[in-house]
Amino acid sequence: MSILFTPLTIGKYQLKNRIIMAPLTRGRATDGGAPNALMAEYYAQRATAGLIIAEATAVSKNGLGWMNAPGLFTDQQQQGWKKVADAVHDNDGRIFVQLWHMGSTVHPDFLNGEQPVSSSSVKQQGALKTPKGRDREFVVPRALSKYEISEIVSDFAQAAQRAIDAGLDGVEIHAANGFLIDQFTRDSVNQREDEYGGSVGNRLRFMTEVVAAVCKQIGSEKVGIRLSPTNSVWGIKDSNPKGTFTSAVEKLNEFNLAYIHVLEPKPVDQSLYLTTELRKIYQGNLLINGGYTKESANDALVNNEGDAVTFGGHFIANPDLVNRFRLGAALAVPDSDTFYTDSEKGYTDYLPMEV
Ligand SMILES: Cc1cc2nc3c(=O)[nH]c(=O)nc-3n(C[C@H](O)[C@H](O)[C@H](O)COP(=O)(O)O)c2cc1C
Structure with a gap:
């Protein structure tokens, strides 16, 4: 039997397999950021994953700049997440939710015209859809004050409490992909001169x-x-990156977390692959992600490159991915045109294979 199908203990939970659903923003929540029945159905369909890591979910209104992405800062949102948690548990699944603050990538259209925030006044490249139109370009953010930083820290803690109160099994802190935490960590954005900038230790604060x-x-x-x-x-x-992220992992060793999840597709030049270095340093469970197939995931676990593998695109199109892997069946291909649309099309209508 492939190692992918063996159990794994993370934190207080025993996962039934090492095939994990990566967090995937799908923009199907209500206008108020509450998960709805459609989202509950979508996650329940995928409950055979060893763990579902549910999509990026805002910890505050100011951190939310994605149309119909969910939040966890109102009672209504919490109630919506309870429906999702119940649906996944009814199907014998486990579910964490990813906690998110988008920082400078929140367009002013979401903020009544006000400037978004970041570590520093450094604009990021890109554009997103807002209530006022498609491809609205990011603007120059303003640097957070130390008091505001402490408020956002407590927003994360409160959203985590709401996740647990909603019955979710845990949370994943989103420190990746150029969002607010990453805007502090990486030095192309963080230009601060106080104790939150400069040295690696300060940027990781x-x-x-x-x-x-x-x-x-x-x-x-x-x-x-x-x-x-x-x-x-x-x-x-x-x-x-090597210095910054090996220091990050050294710091994270102090917390006895359920896991660290690294998104890093393997580059052609394997010497540039940092996950190998992080694996050597990290003392807990490492989830690896980025372009894996069943075969490459199996090989990576056999080679002890990680403890479990997370899959994004494959879980979009294959709710029964675990079963398909088990049977060696063909995989459906996700339709990127429906990644961020608003209906069941391309969301809950990928059917399990017929057996
Ligand atoms: C539609 C879509 C939405 C995504 N949303 C998130 C997200 O909310 N949070 C996150 O950390 N990564 C997000 N990602 C990245 C995925 O979690 C994953 O890292 C990526 O798909 C690579 O894994 P894969 O090769 O198995 O698909 C998203 C990717 C896609 C395609």
Whole structure:
């Protein structure tokens, strides 16, 4: 039997397999950011995953800049997540939710025209859809004050509490992909001169404070974190990814987290692949992600490159991915035109294979 189908203990949970659903923004929540019945059905369909890591979910109104992405800062949103948690548990699944603040990538259209926030006044490259139109370009953000930073840290902790109160099994802190935490970590954006900028330790201070606050609130065994050390979403970069992210993992070792989740497709030049370095340093469970097939995932686990593999695109199109892997069946291909649309088409209408 492939190692993919063997159980794995993360934190307080025993996962039934090592085939994990990666967080996937799909923009199907209500206008108020509450998960609805359609989302509950979508996640329930995928409950055979060893763990579902549900999509990026905003910790505050100011951190939310994606049309119909969910939040976890109102009672209504919490009630919506309860429906999702119940549906997944009724199908014998486990579900964490990814906690998110988009920082400078929140367009002013979401903020009554006000400037978004970041570590520094450094604009990121890119554009997103807003209530006022498609492809609305990011603007120059303003740097957060230290008081505001402490407020956002507590927003993460409160959203984590709401996740647990909704019956979700845990949270993943979104520290990847050029969003707010990453905007502190990587030095192409962070130009601060106070204790949140400059040295690697200072740039990691915000991430560390968020992790500490969330762990204190709900217990470290229910907390994971996602990093993307080498990608450059929205143009973000670091001058020394190896130094920065090995330091990040050393710090994270202090928390006894459920896991670290690294998004890093394997480059052609394997010497540039940082996950190998992070694996050597990290003492807990490592989830690996980025372009895996059943075969490459199996090989990676056999080679001890990680403890479990997460799959994004495959889980969009194959609700029964675990079964298809087990049977060696063909996989359906996701339709990128429906990634962020608003109906069941391309969402809950990918059917399990007929057996
Ligand atoms: C439609 C879509 C939405 C995504 N949303 C998120 C997200 O909310 N949070 C996140 O960390 N990554 C997100 N990602 C990245 C995926 O989690 C994953 O890293 C990526 O798809 C690569 O994995 P794969 O090769 O198995 O698809 C998204 C990717 C896609 C295609």
